[in-house]
Amino acid sequence: MDYKYKSRGVWYSRSCVSSRNNPPFLATPFVLSDTGVCMAEHESNFNTQAFNGKNDNGSSDYGIFQINSKWWCKNNSSPSANACNTMCSRFLDDNISDDITCAKRVVKDPNGMSAWVAWVRHCRNKDLSRYLASCNL
């Protein structure tokens, strides 16, 4: 399976997400899990600049993992618990190390991966072996 992702404004396409030479985020433990890859694909299509400002509760979703402003990060337009203690705008840049740190924090909550609606819809209880099938892990 081929993957597409965006970095520094350019779309990349890779046949395997686990190559050590892949910039900039794919060689990280979180994304290297099949369930993390599936979530990122269905939440943002691997677009690090993905933004959704149309949630019913007035919150917004930011970046490759569509991290929500109500609970996890601070913006200037709606209240936030800011559990990841950072500005939401930092989830829209090309460096996703902080996005991953926050995603790991999200997963620690009782809901786990179910925090991501797209993960529940497209990834939970699905055969995800194709995501890493072509990788030499």
Ligand SMILES: [Ca+2]
């Ligand atoms: Ca970031």
